[in-house]
Amino acid sequence: MRRVYADANATTPLLSEVMEAMRPYWMERFGNASSIHLDGQQAHGGVDRARETMAEFFNCHAAEVVFNSGGTEGDNTAVFGLLRPGDHFITTSIEHSAILQPARRMVERGVETTFVDPQPSGLIDPADIQRALRPETRLISVMLANNETGVLQPVEKIGKIARLAGAFFHIDAVQGAGKVPCDVKRFGCHLLSISAHKMHGPKGVGAMFVRRGTPLEPLLLGGSHERRQRAGTENVPGIVGLAKAAQLAMGSLEDGTIDRLAALRDRLEAGLLQIPGTGLNGAGDAENAVRRVANTTNIWFDQVEGEAMVIALDLKGIAVSGGSACHSGATEPSHVLMAMGLDKSRARASLRFSLLKTATDDDVDYVLKVVPEAVEHLRAISPVTAGTAG
Numbered sequence: 001m002r003r004v005y006a007d008a009n010a011t012t013p014l015l016s017e018v019m020e021a022m023r024p025y026w027m028e029r030f031g032n033a034s035s036i037h038l039d040g041q042q043a044h045g046g047v048d049r050a051r052e053t054m055a056e057f058f059n060c061h062a063a064e065v066v067f068n069s070g071g072t073e074g075d076n077t078a079v080f081g082l083l084r085p086g087d088h089f090i091t092t093s094i095e096h097s098a099i100l101q102p103a104r105r106m107v108e109r110g111v112e113t114t115f116v117d118p119q120p121s122g123l124i125d126p127a128d129i130q131r132a133l134r135p136e137t138r139l140i141s142v143m144l145a146n147n148e149t150g151v152l153q154p155v156e157k158i159g160k161i162a163r164l165a166g167a168f169f170h171i172d173a174v175q176g177a178g179k180v181p182c183d184v185k186r187f188g189c190h191l192l193s194i195s196a197h198k199m200h201g202p203k204g205v206g207a208m209f210v211r212r213g214t215p216l217e218p219l220l221l222g223g224s225h226e227r228r229q230r231a232g233t234e235n236v237p238g239i240v241g242l243a244k245a246a247q248l249a250m251g252s253l254e255d256g257t258i259d260r261l262a263a264l265r266d267r268l269e270a271g272l273l274q275i276p277g278t279g280l281n282g283a284g285d286a287e288n289a290v291r292r293v294a295n296t297t298n299i300w301f302d303q304v305e306g307e308a309m310v311i312a313l314d315l316k317g318i319a320v321s322g323g324s325a326c327h328s329g330a331t332e333p334s335h336v337l338m339a340m341g342l343d344k345s346r347a348r349a350s351l352r353f354s355l356l357k358t359a360t361d362d363d364v365d366y367v368l369k370v371v372p373e374a375v376e377h378l379r380a381i382s383p384v385t386a387g388t389a390g
């Protein structure tokens, strides 16, 4: 049966170039990057070159790149590495749980935390960040792109606010990286976290930009790896794969691939919104223009249970997500959609379609053929339950 994977925000497959770049580092260049013999030097060389590539990706110095195990570790490091009891922390209610859970832990430890809510469009208003500032605000953490709606946040404006307030600024760029340029100078951030597996790299590896001089306590203690900022024998194949994925992502931003993806997504979105009783989550209006990453559209289908749709579409060969895949198994409606003001049933009736950059016109045609049939079928067999019509 035909399969269309439209869940790229959950994870992406390796591109073959990434696999090829990693391959020698599992086998003949298997050394420990800390060893001084030739085998160690070969591994070390791979990590050094990867660091240069990531410095280009972030527009920073190579010494400001720290390799780690991915987005969750980067987010945890920012929160636990900078905040102490008595500090004030500003973040948003639409962050990933990799920020929200550490934030809750810090609250228990005496860090006052403000969770700024988004506007109904899904956008964080920089004025709300400004209003939340206190003299003891030490850290602001806001995501670059939301994983569920794809809405891009005004991080440059927030970076300026942080600078004027003398607060540190962390960006969870896991969903933005590879889809928009990740220029840390333009963003004005001190810390920024990314994850390889969201941009066609391997799982379990990521990187963090740590601006020189930022007093970030390491999360992991042990050996002197990564300039004592992150202990643990380097995942050399993973690091090499991350850098290859980042290099390909930089190419995709320049060669029109991402623009083509945006056009595909727009066609998919327009087609889905033709179905009666649907609407877009993360839509702006005339006053509040909202920018989204090129691959994501999040749509509510009234009188449909999202989980039932995920299963029905899967049976037809289409992989999508209802809410965040990182919370799969949870029955609570998406905290992101709830924070945007959707009612529970409409939040539950929402689906996220997130296209791979390798998606084709045929993929979109197939989704546009199957989804209306599935919606009609589900509405016919379950007369009410989710949402309100219209």
Ligand SMILES: Cc1ncc(COP(=O)(O)O)c(C=O)c1O
Pocket: 009, 010, 069, 070, 071, 072, 073, 075, 096, 098, 143, 145, 146, 147, 172, 174, 175, 194, 195, 196, 204, 206, 326
């Ligand atoms: C916005 C965001 N931050 C952090 C993470 C966690 O990243 P990782 O899977 O690399 O731990 C995710 C994963 O879905 C995410 O979407």
